[in-house]
Amino acid sequence: MESKYKVDINLLKKKCNTDSFSFKTTKEITESNDIIGQKRAMKAIKFGLSIKRKGYNIFVSGISGTGRNTYSYSIASEFSKKMETPDDWCYVYNFIKPVNPRAIPLEMGRGKILRNEIENLIEKLKIDVPKVFSSKEYEDRKKVIYEQFEKKTEEIIDKLNDIAKDYDFEFTKTEKGLITYPLIDGRPMKEEELEDLSEEELVKLKEKSNKLNSEAYEVIKEFKNLEILLRNRIKQLNEKVAFDLVDFHLNSVLEVFKDNKHVESYLNEMEDDIIKNIEEFMDINSEDKKKDTKKNFFKRYEVNLFIDNNGKKGAPVIREINPNYYNLLGKIEYINEHGALKTDHTMIKPGALHEANGGFLIIQAKDILSKSYAWEGLKRTLVGEEIKIENITKGSVLAQTIKPEAIPINLKVIIVGDYHTYQLLYNYDEDFKKLFRIRADFDIEMKRHDDNIEKIASFVASHCKGEKLKPFHKTAISEIVEYSSRLAESQLKLTSRFNEIVEIMYEADAFASVKGDEIVKREHIIEAIEEKIYRNNKYEEKLHELFKDGTLLMETSGFKIGQINGLAVMDSGQYSFGRPNKITVSTFVGKDGIVNLEREVEQSGNIHDKGVLILSGYLGEKYATEKPLSLSASITFEQSYDMIDGDSASSTELYALLSSLSEKPINQAIAVTGSVNQKGMIQPIGGANEKIEGFYKVCKLKGFKGGEGVIIPKQNIKNLMLKDEIIKACKEGIFNIYAVESIDEGIEILTGIKAGKPDENGYYKKNTINYLVKKKLDKFAALNRDYN
Numbered sequence: 201m202e203s204k205y206k207v208d209i210n211l212l213k214k215k216c217n218t219d220s221f222s223f224k225t226t227k228e229i230t231e232s233n234d235i236i237g238q239k240r241a242m243k244a245i246k247f248g249l250s251i252k253r254k255g256y257n258i259f260v261s262g263i264s265g266t267g268r269n270t271y272s273y274s275i276a277s278e279f280s281k282k283m284e285t286p287d288d289w290c291y292v293y294n295f296i297k298p299v300n301p302r303a304i305p306l307e308m309g310r311g312k313i314l315r316n317e318i319e320n321l322i323e324k325l326k327i328d329v330p331k332v333f334s335s336k337e338y339e340d341r342k343k344v345i346y347e348q349f350e351k352k353t354e355e356i357i358d359k360l361n362d363i364a365k366d367y368d369f370e371f372t373k374t375e376k377g378l379i380t381y382p383l384i385d386g387r388p389m390k391e392e393e394l395e396d397l398s399e400e401e402l403v404k405l406k407e408k409s410n411k412l413n414s415e416a417y418e419v420i421k422e423f424k425n426l427e428i429l430l431r432n433r434i435k436q437l438n439e440k441v442a443f444d445l446v447d448f449h450l451n452s453v454l455e456v457f458k459d460n461k462h463v464e465s466y467l468n469e470m471e472d473d474i475i476k477n478i479e480e481f482m483d484i485n486s487e488d489k490k491k492d493t494k495k496n497f498f499k500r501y502e503v504n505l506f507i508d509n510n511g512k513k514g515a516p517v518i519r520e521i522n523p524n525y526y527n528l529l530g531k532i533e534y535i536n537e538h539g540a541l542k543t544d545h546t547m548i549k550p551g552a553l554h555e556a557n558g559g560f561l562i563i564q565a566k567d568i569l570s571k572s573y574a575w576e577g578l579k580r581t582l583v584g585e586e587i588k589i590e591n592i593t594k595g596s597v598l599a600q601t602i603k604p605e606a607i608p609i610n611l612k613v614i615i616v617g618d619y620h621t622y623q624l625l626y627n628y629d630e631d632f633k634k635l636f637r638i639r640a641d642f643d644i645e646m647k648r649h650d651d652n653i654e655k656i657a658s659f660v661a662s663h664c665k666g667e668k669l670k671p672f673h674k675t676a677i678s679e680i681v682e683y684s685s686r687l688a689e690s691q692l693k694l695t696s697r698f699n700e701i702v703e704i705m706y707e708a709d710a711f712a713s714v715k716g717d718e719i720v721k722r723e724h725i726i727e728a729i730e731e732k733i734y735r736n737n738k739y740e741e742k743l744h745e746l747f748k749d750g751t752l753l754m755e756t757s758g759f760k761i762g763q764i765n766g767l768a769v770m771d772s773g774q775y776s777f778g779r780p781n782k783i784t785v786s787t788f789v790g791k792d793g794i795v796n797l798e799r800e801v802e803q804s805g806n807i808h809d810k811g812v813l814i815l816s817g818y819l820g821e822k823y824a825t826e827k828p829l830s831l832s833a834s835i836t837f838e839q840s841y842d843m844i845d846g847d848s849a850s851s852t853e854l855y856a857l858l859s860s861l862s863e864k865p866i867n868q869a870i871a872v873t874g875s876v877n878q879k880g881m882i883q884p885i886g887g888a889n890e891k892i893e894g895f896y897k898v899c900k901l902k903g904f905k906g907g908e909g910v911i912i913p914k915q916n917i918k919n920l921m922l923k924d925e926i927i928k929a930c931k932e933g934i935f936n937i938y939a940v941e942s943i944d945e946g947i948e949i950l951t952g953i954k955a956g957k958p959d960e961n962g963y964y965k966k967n968t969i970n971y972l973v974k975k976k977l978d979k980f981a982a983l984n985r986d987y988n
Contacts, residue, residue, distance in 0.1 A: 205938040205949055207912075209931055212922045214691035216681040218674045220650065221657070225671040225719055231662035235271050236655045237646025237696045245272060248638035249279045249560070249612055255637050257582065257613040259565075261622045262642025265699035268616050269519075269562070272640075276517045276560040276614065283515035286558025290314060291504040291545045291604060295469040301504075301545035303605040304462045309510040314463060315503040317453045318470075322501045324449055325474065329481035332445050333438070341437060349430045356423045360416050367412040378423055380409065442478040446471055470501065504546045507554055515559030520552035523563045524571040528552050528578060530589045532602060548604050553578075553587050556611050565617025565625075578613070579631045585609055645693040652694055653681055656701075663702060669709045675722035676708065683729060686889065686921040704728045736775035743779060747898050752839055754780055754898060757905045759865030762786060764950070766837070766852040767873040767895055767910070768844075769887035776887065778894015780871055782838040783849065785856040789980045789987075790832025794819075794857070807847050814847075815854050817878035818943070823974045830984035831977060833857060848885035851876040851943060858947055862972035866950045867907065870938075871895040874913040880943040884915035889922055896926050896935055909936030911946050944970075 223229050235242050241260070248258040262268045288311030290304045306314060332338060353373060360371040360378075368383045381388040382405055397405065413420070450471050457463035474481075480497050509516070520527060530551035534541035552561055568574050573592060581587050586606040615636065622639065625632040646652055657677050664671060672680075680701060687695035695701070705720075707728035712720045746752040754765065762785045770779045793816050812835065820829050835853050837844055851874040859866045873891050875883040885891075892910045899908040917939050929935040940946045944955035947969050956968025964971035 205911075205940055205945060207917055207920070207937045207939050209927065211917050212920050212927050212930060212937065213682070213924075214648075214685060214921065216653070216678040218678045220653075221674040221677065223657070223674060225673050226657065226661035226664050226677070227671040229657055229661040231665055232655065232658035233274070233662055234655060234658070235267070235274070236659060236698075237652060237694065238267065238271060238642055241640040241642045242271065242275065244638055244640035245275050245614075246279075248640065249276065254585065255582075255635050257636045258615070258638045258640055259622055259625075259636045260614060260616045260640045260642065261619050263618060263644055263697070265697035266642040266644060267696070267698055268642050269564075271642075272562055272614050272616060273517060273519060276562065276612075280515040280517050280559055281513070283559065285509050285512050285514060286516065286610075287507075288312070288505070288509050289507040289550075289554070289557075289607060291506050291548045292466055293470075293500040293502075293545050294605075295473045295500075298500075299602055301548065301602055301604045302462075302466060303506070303607050304460075304466060306457075306460060306463065308512065310457075310460075311503075311505045311508055312510050314457065315505045317456060318501060318503050321449050321453055322498065325446065325481055328445055328449075329442070329478060332441055333482055338437075338441055342434065345430070345433050345437065349426060349433075352426055353423070356419060356426065360419050360423070363416045363419070364412055367408045369409065369412050371416075378420065380412070382409075438478060439475055442475045443471075446474050473500070499544055499546060502546050504548055506548065506550055507557070516556050517560045517562070518552050518556040519562045521564075521567070523552065523568040523574055523578075525573040525577050525592065526551065528568070528574050529581065529587060530554055532589060532591050532604070543602060545602065545604070548589060548602075551587070551589075553581060553609065553611070554607065557587075557607070557609050558611060560612050560614060562614045562616065565615050565621045568615070569621070579635060581609060582613065582635045583631065642696065644696050645688040645690065646696055648681075648685060648688075648690075648692055648694045656681060656684065656694065659698070659701075660705065663705060667706075669705060670712055670718060670720050672705075672708075672720045673722070676720045676725050679722045679725040680704065682921065683725070689886070689889065689919050689921070691918050691921065704732070707731065733775060736772060737777065739770070739772050740775075740777045744897065744901055747780075748901050754782055754902075755868040756899045756902050756908060758868050760868055761863055761865045762856055762860035763868070764852055764856040764859070764866050765868060765871035765895065766849045767871050767891035768846075768849065769890045769894075776890050778887070778891040778897075780895050780898050781840060781849075783835065783852055783856055784838055785833060785835050785853065785860045787831060787833045787857065787860040787976075789830060789983050791830060791984070792832040793829070794831075794833045794835060805844065805846070810847060812850065812853065814850060814876065814878050815857060818854065818876065818880055819857075819977070821878060822880065822970070823977045824981075827978060827981040828984075829977065830981040833860070846885075847875040848873050848887075850874075851882055851946065854943055855947055855950055858943075858969060858973055859951065861976045862951075862969050863976070864951045864953055864969060864972065867952070869899075869905070869907040870909050870911060870950055872911045872946065872950070874911070874916075874940075874946075876943060882913045882915075882940055882942060882946065884913045884919075888912055888916040888919045892920075892937060893923060893926060896929070899935070904934050907936075908934070909938060911938045911940055911949060914939040914941045 241262070245258060245260065248256055258272075260268050260272050285308040287305040288308060290306065290311050291301045292304055294300050294302045304314075357371050357373060357378075364371055364380065365383075369380050370383055370388060372379050372381060382394070383389065450467060454464060454467055457467070477497070526549075528551045530553070531549050532543050533547040533549060534543045535547075536542075552563075563578075568578065584606075586608050588606045589604045591601075613636075619641075625636075660672050660677060660680065663669065681694065683704065684694040684701060685691060687697060687700055704725060708720050708724040711724045711727050711731075712718075715724075717724070743752070747754050755763075756765070764783050766781045766783045768779050768781055769776055794812055816829070819831070823829070835857070837849075852872040854876055855866065855872060871891075873885055873888070875885055877883060892912070895910050896908075920937075926935060930937060938946075938949055940949070944957075947953075947955050951969060954965070954968045956964040956970040958964055958970075964974060
């Protein structure tokens with residue numbers, strides 16, 4: 201009866217035939233960096249990068265290790281090579297509105313030229329201005345002006361003194377301006393003589409002075425106008441001399457940047473400012489206390505080379521590993537002066553968005569979402585299509601601040617994250633779905649066919665060359681392919697989690713080196729896999745110790761009513777393993793139905809609870825269509841103290857329930873996994889390999905007594921990639937694997953008794969499992985009716 205359900209030995213693992221390889225070692229293979237198994241994701245990324253529309257940024261989703269980061273960077277780099285190198289950007293002083301520094305774009309490499317040209321210009325002016333304004337030519341021109349005004353001044357003073365002599369006063373020109381002196385005996389009165397005057401004499405003197413000022417008002421006004429005119433003439437002279445000098449030096453700079461209107465406008469404004477502040481260029485080496493002031497003044501002429509793309513080819517591809525607000529959007533730095541913070545345009549620093557402008561920016565979703573203000577700042581930039589540099593201030597004392605001119609953006613943002621993060625953002629962030637219209641979804645597996653197997657071999661060859669590993673023998677490639685299928689949990693698939701493959705490659709290479717082998721062979725791959733398991737299976741070994749010493753009760757021989765060995769998978773991080781569980785069922789008269797003890801103590805998840813509820817549906821439809829289901833049953837995982845979830849044990853629980861009701865014992869040498877629906881059909885589960893191997897290890901620990909095995913859903917045969925030891929045991933008849941499609945098939949294997957099918961009247965054949973179960977349930981219904 202059992203033999204027809206046994207899985208064929210050839211179906212327990214899909215071997216990779218080395219005869220299909222046309223090479224002996226990876227040295228003979230042409231290396232390839234082609235992306236493997238991600239056709240859908242690659243097409244999405246390429247489309248997203250090629251479309252030049254707002255909102256077509258890309259979210260790359262998938263689990264770690266599938267090549268999300270490597271491939272995203274690789275494709276972006278490929279695109280960038282065909283694109284133009286973006287402009288340089290400089291921040292300069294805004295002479296019209298200093299609080300808003302100007303952003304100037306320049307062709308690639310010309311930002312540095314502008315900075316150097318301006319720096320040289322200012323240094324030349326610092327030398328030439330003092331020279332020009334102390335030259336004989338300048339002094340002569342200034343002397344002519346002074347002489348002209350001196351003559352006119354004397355004429356005005358003579359005119360004033362003609363008026364003043366009638367009041368016994370005299371006008372004199374001094375450094376402080378025009379001064380009047382009272383006269384005595386035709387000469388100016390001395391100070392002590394002035395002090396000796398009586399109060400009455402002082403009053404009279406003041407009256408005379410007032411009358412004099414009143415009478416001479418127009419002439420005094422003429423004198424003051426003459427002084428103003430003199431200052432203006434000197435100023436005009438200075439401006440003319442300054443203009444000629446500055447214009448001479450500036451014209452060479454204007455010639456270099458004549459095709460850039462932004463630079464031309466800036467240089468014209470700078471020229472006006474230099475001429476207006478030409479005296480700042482004089483006496484550069486004045487006393488020390490003025491040096492800092494001078495230094496601060498000249499900062500306005502410095503060029504902040506904000507983004508320098510000099511020497512770069514193509515568009516930038518920036519990977520920002522710490523995308524906090526400032527690293528992303530740039531910042532304004534400050535210096536502390538006397539307890540207050542000050543800044544200027546030279547202290548504006550770029551962020552990753554500035555560096556990636558004109559190209560591509562790659563960010564990890566978990567990184568940007570965990571940084572305060574960063575996500576909102578990125579969205580604001582993408583929506584506004586410009587980068588504004590604004591510091592987040594919290595109570596700082598700012599003596600001065602600035603608001604730099606925003607820089608327009610033209611870039612693609614690629615965010616790399618997982619499925620869960622994508623769904624959260626898509627469902628709860630309105631801006632996200634408008635800004636990230638392209639999703640590139642990385643698969644965790646690919647089809648196992650010759651083309652992909654060849655690509656795996658090329659991938660290994662490429663990695664061997666790039667990482668200087670030993671060449672891999674074709675038997676090693678074969679083992680890697682089988683390991684890849686094991687990770688994918690399918691004979692028809694290969695894993696796309698290449699980090700797992702690379703890890704084994706590195707370790708196998710190390711084992712080959714230790715043994716002095718020049719080529720990595722199959723045994724090195726196997727050793728690497730086994731060593732990785734050993735490093736991570738401490739918990740599994742501790743568990744087996746508990747089985748061995750009887751702390752955990754587990755029977756792998758004999759027959760028991762209402763008791764069965766179920767299988768679960770435990771995950772310890774890098775390693776997952778199967779854990780057998782004893783499941784027991786008690787049935788009795790009542791109306792409580794099936795009670796899941798784990799649920800009662802809140803140790804089971806929703807999926808497990810659903811699986812238990814399905815059992816009631818199965819019993820009701822199959823055995824209680826004519827009489828009510830008068831049953832109370834309790835089901836529990838014995839010696840289980842952790843949370844239980846999943847429905848892969850639902851068929852196992854049903855087998856134990858049927859055993860209890862039929863009073864027929866279950867073979868304890870056979871463990872079971874598989875979920876069930878209300879119609880009694882067995883459904884596939886995950887972790888089939890780990891579950892089988894987990895029970896095999898416990899049986900081996902307790903000693904094989906014959907008949908040990910595992911029942912799995914028939915649909916899971918394609919998922920089998922079992923270890924060679926278990927395949928050998930199955931060949932020798934020590935261990936067996938059965939595949940079933942229905943509960944009836946499974947209960948026959950477990951009890952050795954036919955399940956039984958209803959005849960045309962709905963009755964089951966006597967002494968079959970279904971007959972005995974229905975008989976018991978009818979008895980329960982009668983007892984319940986009589987009791988009521």
